[in-house]
Amino acid sequence: MDKKRIWEGLRPYVLIAPAMAGIMLFVMYPVGYLIYLSLFKYNLMNKDKSKFVGWDNFTQILGRGDFYRALWNTTIYTAGVVVLTMLLSLLIAVWLNKKSRFNSVVQAGIFTPHVVSIVSISLVWLWLMEPNQGLLNYVFKLVGLPSSAWLQSSKTALISIIIVSVWQAIGYYTLIIVAALQSISPSIYEAAALDNASKFKVFYKITLPMISPQLFFILIIMTIGSFKVFDTVQVMTGGGPNNATTTLVYYIYGFRTTNIGYSAATGVVLMAIIGLLTFIYFRLLSKKVHYQ
Amino acid sequence: MKSKWYSLLSVILLFSLLAACSGGGSGETGEAPGGGGTEAPSGDKGKTTVQFWHSLGGKNGEYMDALIQRFNASHEDIEVVGTFQGSYDETVTKLQQAIASGTGPDVSMLERAYVQMFADSEVLEDLTPYLEGSGISVDDFTPGLMGHSTFNDQLVSLPLNRSTPILHVNKTLLDELGLQIPTTWEEMKEVANALVVKEGSEYKRYGVTMPYDTWYPIAMISQAGGTFFNDDHSSIGFGDNGAGTKMFAYLKDLQSTGALYYPPAQDSGNIVNSMFVEGKVGMMYQSTGSIGGLSSTVDFDYVTAFLPKDEVYANPTGGANVTMLSSSKNKEAAWEFIRWMEMEEEGGLEFILQSGYLPFTKKMVESEKMQALWAKEPNRKVAYDQLEFAVDTNKDVAWPEIMHEFFSAIEAIMYDSKDIPATLDTFKKETERILAQ
Numbered sequence: 001m002d003k004k005r006i007w008e009g010l011r012p013y014v015l016i017a018p019a020m021a022g023i024m025l026f027v028m029y030p031v032g033y034l035i036y037l038s039l040f041k042y043n044l045m046n047k048d049k050s051k052f053v054g055w056d057n058f059t060q061i062l063g064r065g066d067f068y069r070a071l072w073n074t075t076i077y078t079a080g081v082v083v084l085t086m087l088l089s090l091l092i093a094v095w096l097n098k099k100s101r102f103n104s105v106v107q108a109g110i111f112t113p114h115v116v117s118i119v120s121i122s123l124v125w126l127w128l129m130e131p132n133q134g135l136l137n138y139v140f141k142l143v144g145l146p147s148s149a150w151l152q153s154s155k156t157a158l159i160s161i162i163i164v165s166v167w168q169a170i171g172y173y174t175l176i177i178v179a180a181l182q183s184i185s186p187s188i189y190e191a192a193a194l195d196n197a198s199k200f201k202v203f204y205k206i207t208l209p210m211i212s213p214q215l216f217f218i219l220i221i222m223t224i225g226s227f228k229v230f231d232t233v234q235v236m237t238g239g240g241p242n243n244a245t246t247t248l249v250y251y252i253y254g255f256r257t258t259n260i261g262y263s264a265a266t267g268v269v270l271m272a273i274i275g276l277l278t279f280i281y282f283r284l285l286s287k288k289v290h291y292q
Numbered sequence: 293m294k295s296k297w298y299s300l301l302s303v304i305l306l307f308s309l310l311a312a313c314s315g316g317g318s319g320e321t322g323e324a325p326g327g328g329g330t331e332a333p334s335g336d337k338g339k340t341t342v343q344f345w346h347s348l349g350g351k352n353g354e355y356m357d358a359l360i361q362r363f364n365a366s367h368e369d370i371e372v373v374g375t376f377q378g379s380y381d382e383t384v385t386k387l388q389q390a391i392a393s394g395t396g397p398d399v400s401m402l403e404r405a406y407v408q409m410f411a412d413s414e415v416l417e418d419l420t421p422y423l424e425g426s427g428i429s430v431d432d433f434t435p436g437l438m439g440h441s442t443f444n445d446q447l448v449s450l451p452l453n454r455s456t457p458i459l460h461v462n463k464t465l466l467d468e469l470g471l472q473i474p475t476t477w478e479e480m481k482e483v484a485n486a487l488v489v490k491e492g493s494e495y496k497r498y499g500v501t502m503p504y505d506t507w508y509p510i511a512m513i514s515q516a517g518g519t520f521f522n523d524d525h526s527s528i529g530f531g532d533n534g535a536g537t538k539m540f541a542y543l544k545d546l547q548s549t550g551a552l553y554y555p556p557a558q559d560s561g562n563i564v565n566s567m568f569v570e571g572k573v574g575m576m577y578q579s580t581g582s583i584g585g586l587s588s589t590v591d592f593d594y595v596t597a598f599l600p601k602d603e604v605y606a607n608p609t610g611g612a613n614v615t616m617l618s619s620s621k622n623k624e625a626a627w628e629f630i631r632w633m634e635m636e637e638e639g640g641l642e643f644i645l646q647s648g649y650l651p652f653t654k655k656m657v658e659s660e661k662m663q664a665l666w667a668k669e670p671n672r673k674v675a676y677d678q679l680e681f682a683v684d685t686n687k688d689v690a691w692p693e694i695m696h697e698f699f700s701a702i703e704a705i706m707y708d709s710k711d712i713p714a715t716l717d718t719f720k721k722e723t724e725r726i727l728a729q
Contacts, residue, residue, distance in 0.1 A: 041729065046413040049413055126558070154708050240557045255693075258692045
């Protein structure tokens with residue numbers, strides 16, 4: 001009997017053990033190793049040549065202008081992408097909310113960019129944004145607008161990348177919001193109609209609170225995703241011109257051959273920043289989210 | 293009873309997971325798969341496999357594959373397996389990871405500027421004894437190309453696909469305007485400005501261009517009498533003597549009148565090449581590696597010339613060397629491959645003739661085939677002749693890391709017109725910090 005009781009107590013742990021082993025190996029261990037690496041001037045090829053430097057990598061990060069530049073770029077990028085994508089997908093979703101054949105065609109069209117690989121998208125936009133032969137400047141000239149240097153000027157490069165990311169992301173988030181909108185019970189709207197509520201008030205007092213869990217989810221997912229942006233930068237600008245589009249992950253990537261310890265330390269800092277952001281979101285915003 | 297089965301199942305799952313994860317760690321370079329004959333357990337009959345990583349794609353990759361095939365056909369007991377690993381930088385990244393996990397190749401191509409970094413980590417084999425054993429002397433090689441081959445008195449690499457920057461000229465365009473090929477910075481300024489065609493606010497034709505790279509500024513620093521690092525490698529050698537400021541001020545001056553087109557960083561090599569082919573720019577600083585491609589596509593009189601001099605003629609070298617990794621288990625076979633590739637006529641010479649890289653041994657230069665090719669295509673000879681002025685002053689273990697910073701300085705000045713002395717001062721401080729580590 002005693003044996004059985006011990007087993008009863010152990011069983012849940014044994015059952016989650018395989019999954020935990022996976023998490024340990026593929027999540028915990030790499031994170032631990034990252035932190036370990038961040039304390040070294042690490043020589044990947046010859047461990048004996050590695051030097052323990054303690055917090056040196058971190059003091060160096062915090063004392064370097066280009067790190068703050070990358071952090072600033074990432075913040076602007078994230079803010080731009082999150083705000084623009086949320087607003088636009090919300091607008092489009094509200095517009096597409098009525099079930100009609102035309103709407104489903106539009107929805108499929110908007111969703112298409114999400115299916116295409118981001119690398120292909122970046123390459124296509126790279127051509128569109130070419131200052132001399134690109135389509136965008138050609139159209140601008142036809143309409144009589146001044147042409148832009150797009151990716152080739154440090155003033156416009158970051159906003160150009162934001163445009164591409166927003167264009168790619170809108171469809172997916174529109175889909176999520178449309179699904180959320182359609183799950184709202186019509187009886188609530190009927191009640192509001194009886195009370196003669198204005199359209200704006202209905203949207204503000206009913207629609208938004210009802211879809212707030214989905215919006216909150218999008219906000220967190222997108223903030224984390226945008227903070228880790230890499231592909232578009234790698235393909236379209238390589239972090240340039242003059243570091244105008246160097247984001248944190250690209251900054252980490254830049255040191256991959258020469259200083260893996262410094263890269264690792266920056267990775268730890270990035271992890272801390274994203275952790276902090278997520279924590280703040282949960283503390284501040286989760287109270288405003290309305291779960292049914 | 294049932295619970296027992298559960299526990300057994302979990303334990304099995306757990307162990308299989310652990311086993312799956314630890315399995316990949318120990319790869320033996322020696323017993324590479326493939327090669328047909330290796331399955332036979334008898335040691336005397338099996339072929340030795342030599343893994344060779346390189347960075348040559350496209351046409352040059354085909355020439356390299358042909359070289360490997362020629363080697364395998366002439367060697368019964370050795371099989372070389374060549375693997376294209378992407379660009380020079382990608383190859384370096386992959387090599388670092390492979391060496392860290394003990395799965396590196398036996399022989400690898402290595403971009404010359406990374407040789408010092410690898411040698412410092414003690415992962416490259418000293419080739420001196422092998423060279424002696426085969427009766428080869430260091431003097432057999434083209435001196436201008438040996439700059440990156442030695443490290444702390446060890447010979448850690450030999451030249452393979454080497455190139456150097458050179459001036460490519462649209463002679464037809466220059467002749468139309470009655471201009472001579474420039475040989476000095478002053479002449480370059482005049483000729484480049486004379487080539488400019490401006491309509492409204494748009495430049496229809498530029499004078500000269502160059503890819504986005506550290507190579508060309510470094511060439512110009514040496515031409516202006518500076519060196520990249522100072523003598524004791526504690527700082528830069530073009531700050532206080534003004535060479536850096538002079539070089540960048542010169543480039544900015546050209547850029548301001550359209551005499552210089554400085555391309556965007558991404559894909560800059562292809563951009564400048566196509567501009568040159570289309571006649572949108574009259575002259576171009578570019579690698580000797582593009583001579584072959586350009587001469588087959590241009591429809592004008594195309595010639596090459598020395599890079600214009602300021603105080604002196606000077607040019608860095610580029611391209612990649614071949615190295616043997618210390619972790620190799622088949623060093624004898626690996627050396628035979630390197631020796632054959634470097635010294636035999638049907639090895640390296642054939643490859644050099646096809647690809648247009650620089651001949652790297654004196655024997656190659658003197659060979660009939662080389663001389664015949666030069667007589668037919670003098671453009672290629674110019675590149676070799678320019679090696680007389682080859683000087684590599686950016687040789688240091690920390691160069692790859694400093695290169696990163698130098699690119700930032702180039703971008704700040706060339707794209708954002710930041711103040712030159714201030715930018716160079718920041719760069720100098722960063723360099724000193726890195727060198728002090």
